[in-house]
Amino acid sequence: MEVNRRDFLKVLGIGGAATLTSCSAQPPEKLIPYLIPVEEIIPGKATWYATVCRECPAGCGMLVRTLEGRAVKVEGNPDHPVNRGRLCARGQASLQGLYNPDRIRQPLLKDASGSFKSVSWEEAEAWLAGRLAELRQRGKGSGIAWLTPHTTGTLDQLIDRWLQALGSKRRLRYEPFAYEPIKSANRLAFGLEAIPTYDLESSEVIIAFGSDFLETWISPVMYAREFAAMRTYEHGRMGRLIFIGPRLSLTAANADQWVSVPPGTEGVVALGMVRVIVTEGLSKAVPKGKVDSIKSVVNRYTPQFVSKATGVEPEQLERLARRFAQANPGLALGGGTAVSGQEATSTLVAVNLLNYVTGNVGETVLFGPLSTLSRLSTYREMVALIAAMQRGQVSSLFFSEVNPAFTLPKAAGFEQALEKVPLVVSCSSFMDETTAKANLVLPTHTPLESWGDHEPWEGMHGLMQPAMQPVFQTRSLGDLLLSLAKRLGDAPAAVFKEENFYEFLRARWRELHQRVRPDVEFEAFWVEALRRGGEFKELPARRVRLNVGALPQALKGLELPGQAGSLILLPYPSINHFDGRGANKSWLQELPDPMTQLTWDSWLEVHPEDAKRLAIGEGDLVVVKSSHGEIKLPAHLYPGLKRGVVAVPIGQGHTAYGRYADPHHPNALDTRVKERGANPLTLLAPEPDSRSGGLLWLSARVTLTKTGTKYLLASVSGSDRQHNRGIAQVIPLEEITRGGQEAGHPTKKDHPVRQMYPPHEHPIYRWGMVIDLNSCIGCSACVVACYAENNVPVVGKEEVARGREASWIRIERFAEGPPDRPETRFLPMLCQHCDAAPCEPVCPVYATVHNSEGLNIQVYNRCVGTRYCSNNCPYMVRRFNWFTYEWPEPLHLQLNPDVTVREKGVMEKCTFCLQRITDGKARAKEEGRPVRDGEIVPACAQACPTRAIVFGDLKDPESEVSRLSRSPRRYRIFEQLNTQPAITYLKKIVPGPKEI
Amino acid sequence: MAGYRLTYANVNRDILRTMEPPGKLWYILLAISIAFVALGGFAFATQVRYGMGVWGLTHPVMWAIDITNFVFWIGIAHSGTLISAILFLFRVRWRAPIYRTAEAVTVFALFTAALFPIIHLGRPWYFYWLLPYQQVGGLWINFRSPLVWDVFAVLTYMMVSIIFFFTGLVPDLAVVRDQAKGWRRRLYAFLAQGWQGTDRQWRHYTAAYLFLAALATPLVVSVHSVVSWDFAVSILPGWHSTIFAPYFVAGAIHSGLAMVIALLIPIRRIFRLDPYVTQTHLENLAKLIILTGLIVGYSYAVEFFIAWYSANTFEQGAFLYRVVGDYAWGSWIMIIFNAVVPLLFFVKKIRTSTPWLLGISLLINVGMWFERFIIIVTSLAHAYDPYTWGLYKPTWVDLSITAGSFAWFGMWFLLFAKFLPIVSIVEVKEQLPPPTKAEMTAGAPE
């Protein structure tokens, strides 16, 4: 099969050429066939390759859809235990990394003038080999340092061995979010410095202390899936989530209750709960002796004390504690940037204690399989490296796909230290703030082009294979290191006998094969792994015991942070951009932040009360000043904050990360927008946390001063409230429980259907959708999936600000309830494919019509653009092509050939992924059978991490979609208009205050 | 000019005088309007080149001043037919000297209005897809779409009013022909269609004119009703309303009359036509405006009442937004200028004073333009789903094309004023006592 693959790679560049037509008005004049056909590939038929998503350390499994040798869509791999077929917005956008127009296209060497000039690989390698050889002669080999992101498996080994071969041990696995406090807290409490497995799915009550597990924390897709499972209402039970922290994050917004406390006091609440539990004898599976010693430790945390410290009412605390103690099992999570001050470790020890006394350790907190994130280097080690660089002990620094110049506090002085390093080599795919400082840039493959493997959790070996031939003259890091070793002569060369990284990988997998499945023959094992996307083995959990003696010491530092007059800065990882690595992808830039609904930007969230006090208005440009630096940011009034806290998303404010991240880039999309966001790390303290060695995200006190200029914030939301128009509806839990089992519970009368014209005939199928608002968490994965599948154009900040974003599906965010107890509702809104569609009769040219399968179809080339249909659509889901939008080369390679690329002046909208329906029906026809239920899945439904969207045939009463659309929670939006939508929504279930 | 006595001779002389080679002022005005038409043309070219995005239109406000202008000009067109056809059928004598101008306004307003349905398309180069003929793959147009009804209504109206206008001109053109020399003579000879004023021709002419008048009359009502259905048959709160047809027709005549006054006053001044277009004529128009103004005011009241009475969240939201929302200023302009200001005409002093007449009729035109703007934009800006609420801000393209449309109308009207008799010679003469022999020989006394 490899042989084929090579030919395949050889011919693809040309083979692909014929297919790159979709975005140009001028059709191609040449047809270029394969020189040698590849049996994997039939032109016009998609091929799927299993690999691993490397957009964040979670390592979800991915399937890549390729057509004529170019990857056009990525989807979750159903066989992968982390994400079970689902993928987040960032994963969906990994394609824009592969085809990023600002990728480095060939090696770059910095000349005397300090500017890069492109060189051939031969030159680059020769030059580098020379420099390295020279270093080793001068005995400076030990000064070579390697900086990688979270790397596991084969590549990880290769780099270590390569370093050793050159006589060095300086190796850092650097991630900005390295979870140091969790590790140190587990060391102190359980004597195991690691990140455990959390079993959200089987928990009944989850209390999250600051950890944004639905956004960026450890493994968001996995947790979103488990969370949704635990929230589903069945047999009268439904899980609860309580969020305790200073900011209403997406996770907090999905909680049944958000307890807002001053930053750094989460631990006090936890201990308060522990005290209630142990004093009231509610603790589970804890030996008597331990209970007493725990009592003594937490004695001072009386409800009164807690409420004084945190503002949490004593009754509320007691209710929470009791509820959590009853939960069977419960789960307390802690972490995230909200819990990252000096007191972070103590806070998390407190959380551990809470889990311990409620008997969750070993139940829902499992020390095995451990997350491989446990192996990350701490921030302290990074600081040490910087110091070494300062002292000139680092003779050369290699790094790949990390951007410390952006993700470290400015005050840490990484950039100055970098000056002191004689040889800096970047092995990255993109130019960024750090790579810009390198002497030599060796562009590497993106994960979608490389062989490799990744082990997110012990025993879960995901296998990566190239989904297509490299887009540019790049090389895989593995191959690069191997050939360098060869050039470095005998000693290093001897270490590696493998020809290339592919061989090296297979060698490692031979070892794995010996360990796990020696019974089967290796090739079979290997092909199976390629097909399934890896080799996954369940590992047993280790038993841990609480180290009570250490508690008093471990819980130190929970005395309250002194409330100075200045505001506390809470930087939080953006769900779109993570630590900033997503910022060079236009889909993620255009994707509205789920909570603030803002796009293309970062901003300063200020509580309206604080804003009033400081006379700051929405969109005022503000100077944010800390003792370490200052940045300019627009203010966004955000009620979801504890007063005295201001929050800033991390990830914007790039200065050298391509056209989409950097507004000053010559090819930037917007011409008038000159500034876009800023990097909050400028404001942070450089010193590592003395206890955990982590970065003190929560360290900065800031002062705000108005600049007097107004700043354009591109929000996609017209109104935060729904003005009692019943768009996103809820149903009280008791109403459901009173009805007992869901099925057949008559809580709902459908609106009578009135029709002047004869009803539509749907002879075979009638496509429909059900969206469960109880599952939707507003993560917006569906939105990006739709962009990728349907060639939806990106319009840029200015156009979004005018309301011209082109997204076919949007997540409407409505704020309900009083400001102190905000209730956030998310609602995916897309074309409702009405049976009596208001858009149809008004079109003068029949460009939009109802078809025989219940779809409301839009014939682009018939549309003349009167825009009447949009005016007459009560859901306002139709989007107009104001201009002919462009896909800068090579982004156009990602365009889906099964979907028309629309030209200026035509209306467009959701088609229920018509191309997938056509494809599904064709397949069924080939096999001479009707379409199976669940066989056709639109991109949005496929991506949804919580299975909130279900698509299918409404004519088949047994199909899942028909079943769900009979649910007592069903409703249709604006039913009274008699539009008879094909989309049924299921009301969100809200427990009353007493039921939490 | 009080003692000025109208005779056949005077009439000929006075009215033909208006067609003498124009003065500087005319050329300046023409130059200005052509310049603005060019600007509008350039703006449209930009739109075709780059796409509709150069307009200020956006999601959700996909129609704004493009359609505003369309409805506005259709409205202006109404006075003409009303005055010339309906008043003709009712044998209203005072119509004679002003109906020519009124009809001209109609025809040129239609020329202008007819541009917008094409301009506002996302792909204007395919405008002919809206015409009823069998298209590729056996496709037809959608007869359920109000936009198709528009095509029929407007084209019919344009056709009929042009024929009516032309027919009425024929005898006068003959008079002009007899006076003219050189190329003008040939031109008018063609346009006069060989009119000799024979008894037979007169008999046919009067019959034809009568029937055309009868034919045109229903259009006054139908056309603007159809236009109003563009909105009324939609389901948008603020558009979806049963009173739209009468409400729009009244509004149309309201603005039409105002426009006629606004044009007559300068004309009669410049061409010294006071003896023909007298204060009485203007006063009568003013009286008509009182009527239409009252109807319009009533419609406004009803709209708001129904919105409140319906107890429908969406209706109430829409109308509340109109008067207190982002475009409230526009709503107040519309209410005051259209419904309140015209009431001043109840005062005889005001409706007989030229400056007041001119001022008020201009205000009414502004008011009527804003009426359409408010109906279209506010309803779209705050539709059903609050999440999609948005605002509309015009760009230079919107404004240039609007300015261009006014200039386009002005251009035609200027040409009309110089190349055609702006007062009907024939009908004015009809109302004069036939000349005595003495006069015939002596000619008109000075």
Added chain:
Amino acid sequence: MKTTLIAFLKGAWLGPVKTTLVALLGGALSLGQLPFSRMPRFSGTLEQPVTMNHKIHAGDYQMPCLYCHANARRSTVAGIPSVQFCMGCHKITGLALPTVQKLKGYWDRKEPIPWVKVFYQPDFVHFSHVAHVRVGVTCQTCHGPVQTMDRFPNRVFITMDQCVACHRQQQASIDCVMCHK
């Protein structure tokens, strides 16, 4: 009244009416011809790099179309045979012919042949060869009598009229999204 009506109906007034009508219609028509041609313009010629002759292959030697364009049987696109495929036969047959030499040249240079595209359908149309082949539509129905043609005289643009006519005749679905994607 009656007389007037008759007079009206055959009256001289029709003169102006005719004139106006003619003017209007003329205007409308000339507007219809606005210079907005959407047809793509082509620079290249139809001269194929290798003068592959369908008459010889499909005509004289009676080779079925699907022998070379095999993907039409299993995919939406019929596909052009790979150079390797051509060489399959021409390693033996007709080696002497200059054309075949040319073909061999490409093979030796390991270079695919840049054939010139002849049949066009717009980008917004989804057409599946396999669907049509399966129900027994002959290639000639759309592509013409290829087996009799030495070369294609000019480019062919498949139009909606052809598709719809055939679909109507065969009672195949004429749902817009059968073809429009």
